[in-house]
Amino acid sequence: MEQQQEVATRPIMTTGGHKDAAVLCRGITKSYGSGETQVKALRGVDLEVRPGELLMLVGPSGCGKTTLISVVAGILDQDEGECLLFGQNLSRLPKHERVRYRGEHIGFVFQAFNLIPSLTAAENAAIPLLINGIPMDEAVQKAALLLASVGLEGREHALPSQLSGGQQQRVAVARALVHSPRLVVCDEPTSALDQVTGIRVMEGLKKLAVNNDRALVIVTHDARIFSFADRIAHMNDGAIERIENKR
Amino acid sequence: MNRIALKMLFGDRGKYLGIITGITLASILMIQQPGMLVSIFTMTYSFITDVSLPNIWVMDAKVQQIDDSKPLLDTQLYRVRGVRGVEWAVPLYKGSQKVRLSNGETVMSNLLGLDDATLIGGPAVMIEGKLSDLRIPDSVIVDEAGANGRLAKPADSPDGSPTPLKVGDVLELNEKRALVVGIARAQKTFQSQPIIYTTYTRAKVYANSERKMLTYILVKAKDSEPREIIARRITQNTRLAALTAEEFKKKSLNYMIYNTSIIINFGFVVLVGFVIGAAVTGQMFYNFTLDNLRYFAVFKAMGATDQTLRKMILLQAVLVGFVGYGIGAGATASFAAMMGNSNGPSVNLSWQLLLTSGCAILLIVLMSALVCIRKVLKLEAAVVFKG
Numbered sequence: 001m002e003q004q005q006e007v008a009t010r011p012i013m014t015t016g017g018h019k020d021a022a023v024l025c026r027g028i029t030k031s032y033g034s035g036e037t038q039v040k041a042l043r044g045v046d047l048e049v050r051p052g053e054l055l056m057l058v059g060p061s062g063c064g065k066t067t068l069i070s071v072v073a074g075i076l077d078q079d080e081g082e083c084l085l086f087g088q089n090l091s092r093l094p095k096h097e098r099v100r101y102r103g104e105h106i107g108f109v110f111q112a113f114n115l116i117p118s119l120t121a122a123e124n125a126a127i128p129l130l131i132n133g134i135p136m137d138e139a140v141q142k143a144a145l146l147l148a149s150v151g152l153e154g155r156e157h158a159l160p161s162q163l164s165g166g167q168q169q170r171v172a173v174a175r176a177l178v179h180s181p182r183l184v185v186c187d188e189p190t191s192a193l194d195q196v197t198g199i200r201v202m203e204g205l206k207k208l209a210v211n212n213d214r215a216l217v218i219v220t221h222d223a224r225i226f227s228f229a230d231r232i233a234h235m236n237d238g239a240i241e242r243i244e245n246k247r
Numbered sequence: 248m249n250r251i252a253l254k255m256l257f258g259d260r261g262k263y264l265g266i267i268t269g270i271t272l273a274s275i276l277m278i279q280q281p282g283m284l285v286s287i288f289t290m291t292y293s294f295i296t297d298v299s300l301p302n303i304w305v306m307d308a309k310v311q312q313i314d315d316s317k318p319l320l321d322t323q324l325y326r327v328r329g330v331r332g333v334e335w336a337v338p339l340y341k342g343s344q345k346v347r348l349s350n351g352e353t354v355m356s357n358l359l360g361l362d363d364a365t366l367i368g369g370p371a372v373m374i375e376g377k378l379s380d381l382r383i384p385d386s387v388i389v390d391e392a393g394a395n396g397r398l399a400k401p402a403d404s405p406d407g408s409p410t411p412l413k414v415g416d417v418l419e420l421n422e423k424r425a426l427v428v429g430i431a432r433a434q435k436t437f438q439s440q441p442i443i444y445t446t447y448t449r450a451k452v453y454a455n456s457e458r459k460m461l462t463y464i465l466v467k468a469k470d471s472e473p474r475e476i477i478a479r480r481i482t483q484n485t486r487l488a489a490l491t492a493e494e495f496k497k498k499s500l501n502y503m504i505y506n507t508s509i510i511i512n513f514g515f516v517v518l519v520g521f522v523i524g525a526a527v528t529g530q531m532f533y534n535f536t537l538d539n540l541r542y543f544a545v546f547k548a549m550g551a552t553d554q555t556l557r558k559m560i561l562l563q564a565v566l567v568g569f570v571g572y573g574i575g576a577g578a579t580a581s582f583a584a585m586m587g588n589s590n591g592p593s594v595n596l597s598w599q600l601l602l603t604s605g606c607a608i609l610l611i612v613l614m615s616a617l618v619c620i621r622k623v624l625k626l627e628a629a630v631v632f633k634g
Contacts, residue, residue, distance in 0.1 A: 066632045075548050075628040096552060103550015110631055114545045118258020119251065130248050131551045187632045219632075 020087075022183055022215035023049035023072055027081035030067050041067040043238040044081065049183075054206060054216040054228060059235035065219040066187060068235070072217060073185045074102050086182055103131050107176030109205070111188035113168045115160040115175075121147055121167075122156035125174040132179060139178075146174040150204045166197030173205050184209045186218040190225055202228045248551065252559035253566065255539055262535040266528055267571045270608060273524020274575020277517055277604040279582060282594035284513040289595060291503045292496035293434035298339075298368045301465035303478050304495045305336070308488045312502035313495070314436075316342055318459035319487070326485045327464050332477035334467045337362035340450040341462040343440065347419040350401040356393065356441040358420070360450025360460070368465055369431075369444055375414050376429025381446055387418065388429035393441025418443075421453050435593070521607055528571075529615040532564060536619035540626060547628035560620050561613075568612035572605055 030042040041064045049055045057065045070076035071083055074090035082089055085105070090098050107128065115124045125143035130136065144156045150170040160168055169189060176184050189205065190198030202225045209216045218229070226232060232244040256263055289296075294313055295304070305327050307317035318340075327336045340360030345353045361368045361381070369378045374391055381388060389398055389412055398418065399409035412418075418425040420443065433442050445453065451460050466481070466489070468474040474491050481489035490498060504510055536543075543556060583594035 066629075070629040070632060073548070075631075099547075099550050099552050101550075102548070106550075108545075108548055108631070110545070112541075114541060114631060116251070116255060116258075116542050118254050123251070123254070127251065127546070128549050130251060131546065131549055131555065136250050 020051070021048045021084070022051045022053070022086055023047060023083070023217065025068075025072065025081065025083040028068070028071055028078045028083060029080040030064075030071060030076070030078050040238050042071070042078070045235075045238070045240055047072075047233065047240060049215045049217055051182075051215055052210060052212045053230045054210050054218065056226065056229040056232045057217065057219045057235055058221055058226070058232055059241075060221070063235045064238040065235055069185050069187065069217055069219050073106050073108070073183070074098050103128065104179065105182045107179070107181035107184040107209075109169070109172050109176045109184065109186040109189045111191055113160070113165075113172045113192075115168055115171055117160055120157045120159060121152060121163065121171045121174075124160065124171055125178050127175060128179040128181075143174060143178050146178050147171065149208060150174050151200075164197075165193055166201060169193060169197075169201050170204060173201065173208070177208055182214055184214065184216045186216070186220075188220055188222070189218060190220065190222045195224055198222065198224060248546075248555050248559055249562055252562050255542070256535075256563045256566065259535060259538065262531055262538070263567070266531045266535065266567045267574065269524060269527035269531060270568055270571025270611070271575040271578065273520050273528065273611065274572045274604060274608055275579050275582075276520025277524070277607055278576055278579040278596070278600060279594055280513050280516045280520065281600055281604070282579065282583065282596050284509065285595040285597065285600065286593050287509065288500055288503065290435050292499045293436055294341075295492050295496050295499070297371065297434050298465065299371065299492075300367050301337070301467050302474050302492055303333075303466035303468050303481065303489055304492060305464035305466055305481055305485070305487050305489045306462070308486065310488060312499040315502075316462050318342075319461040319464070320459055321461050323461060323485065323487060324464050327466060327481055327487070327489075330477070330481045330484050332469050332472050332480060334469045335365075336464050336466045337365055337367045338447050338461050339368050339463040339465050340447055340454070340460050342450075342454055344421050344443075344454055346398060346425075346441070346443070347422075348398070348401055352401070354397045354441065356398070356420075356443050357436065358450055358453060359442060359444050360447040361444060362465075363446045363448050366446070370433050372432040374430045374432055378429070378431075380428035381444065383426065383428055385424050385426045385449070386428040386445065387420070387425040387449075388431050388444040389418075389427055390431055390433040390442040390444075392433075392435065393443070394427075394430050396441070398441045421455075423453055425453070521611070524608070525611045525614065528567075528611055529618065532567070532612070532615040533619055533622075535563075536560065536622060540623070541631070543623045544626055544628050544631045547626065548631045553624055556623050557620050560623065561616050564612040564616035564619075565609075568608050572608045575608075576601060576604075 025045060025047040028042050028045040032039045032041055045068055057068060059065055067076065071078045077091055090101060093101060122140045122143045125147055126139035129139035129142060147156055150173055152167060152170055190201055193201060206228050230247050232246060234241045292313060307319055310317050324336060324338050327333060342358055343355050344358040346356045347353050359368065366378050366381060380386055394412040399411050402409055412427055414427055414429060416427045418427060468477040478489040478491055546556060579594060580596060583596055586593040
């Protein structure tokens with residue numbers, strides 16, 4: 001109980017915390033394993049992401065970036081602390097509601113693209129809509145429009161194997177945005193791409209993903225794309241060391 | 248998401264075909280073997296089925312099954328006719344006799360001697376000739392399989408093929424002339440020997456070395472009493488075994504079941520089919536799910552519910568089961584159609600057999616699906632962020 005109070009009263013390191021924040025995390029801790037083999041991945045992280053903001057989480061491998069976005073996106077439970085997504089505490093929601101919330105409000109871009117090889121670009125991009133119960137034809141039609149806006153017009157029927165790495169990641173970007181989520185979480189979106197392609201993907205991502213109702217959190221250690229960030233949170237050893245304002 | 252599940256399944260063509268092949272082979276083993284077993288069982292009493300008019304069979308008390316010949320004295324026929332409740336009773340000779348072909352080879356054949364007056368016990372379906380033609384001197388009727396097969400006239404040259412027997416041809420039966428006056432269709436018997444029909448009197452001539460010739464007495468019971476009661480009465484009055492046709496079929500079948508290892512052998516093959524089918528299908532389907540685990544994790548992260556994932560995997564499993572079983576059943580049916588034209592046992596595809604084997608295949612795919620569902624549901628969605 002005392003511990004919870006301590007977490008609740010701790011000042012948020014960034015701006016002091018705002019109830020309209022897209023993401024508001026306080027005192028997040030997360031450990032893996034137990035006993036002597038226990039690894040503390042997060043050691044009381046405080047984080048705020050504002051609507052319309054592109055925040056990058058940077059730091060060395062193993063510093064807890066991926067664990068933090070997993071907690072933020074509601075796919076991993078923290079041990080302590082709380083994390084609000086547009087005012088909603090996902091960890092307090094029943095499992096099925098949390099899953100539904102994730103399906104409706106969060107978009108994902110992964111380092112390894114994770115496109116299904118047997119589906120066309122449009123079908124891959126349509127998956128979040130299908131998960132939300134939109135009929136296949138309607139979902140694919142909507143996905144095709146979004147593919148056009150990321151520069152893949154005419155490639156809707158291409159299989160992932162027929163697309164370049166940059167094109168595949170743009171399909172993944174379309175997939176992350178097709179259902180108009182409020183938060184987009186990206187894990188190393190450019191690490192598998194060359195510089196020119198990476199910059200192109202980031203330009204598309206920033207142009208389409210960032211608006212006043214939506215926030216974008218990107219985990220990266222690709223210094224080539226730091227210039228796209230509004231703020232950069234530097235992590236080390238499970239904690240945010242400093243926040244760097246880029247605007 | 249159902250269409251996505253199917254596209255994922257069809258997309259991995261190698262595994263899809265592998266799973267289908269596993270289920271197809273399991274289906275074939277689980278349909279064909281019991282089908283053949285049922286066919287063999289049916290053949291053990293097919294002659295009783297063919298002789299449909301009488302409803303009680305009277306025989307020596309030691310007879311254990313239809314092909315177990317223990318002849319009676321002809322006088323027994325009159326004793327049976329005297330039993331109350333018997334409408335009529337006729338003699339039947341059933342025994343094996345040698346037929347010599349024109350090239351000198353001999354073929355053991357099943358000789359049936361029918362009551363001279365009524366010809367009861369004769370074939371139900373005549374392809375050529377008439378049953379009443381048996382009243383022509385030295386006449387015999389040969390079954391279709393025998394006429395086209397083992398009793399066919401040998402080829403004149405080594406390269407030629409045998410000529411099927413036809414009406415008018417002459418056979419040498421136990422060194423006596425036998426004129427073919429008809430070709431009949433008969434059910435296959437367990438012995439797979441050609442069947443030759445003639446009259447009871449002429450059968451005695453063909454098999455003249457035997458003192459007792461009366462193999463069975465075929466009885467038609469009066470409708471006034473249950474035939475079982477009349478059969479028991481015949482036994483009491485004559486000390487002969489009297490069984491209704493159904494009882495005699497059951498006795499012949501039980502003899503086959505309890506005196507051979509046929510059930511164990513066929514059952515073992517069916518069990519092997521089930522186990523191999525389950526193992527191969529389960530393993531391949533599990534591997535398919537493992538290969539797609541990352542994508543299931545993506546679906547989970549993106550908000551797919553456990554119910555959705557369960558449905559996707561079940562749909563994939565049921566579809567491969569349905570396709571594999573369909574191919575297996577189709578292949579077995581084709582095999583059965585081919586076997587139907589041969590002299591050996593065919594495959595009896597009853598709806599009960601198809602339903603049972605279908606349920607076994609469903610069980611296999613559902614078991615595989617359950618293992619995969621468990622794996623997917625336990626999967627941590629956060630693995631999607633691992634590179």
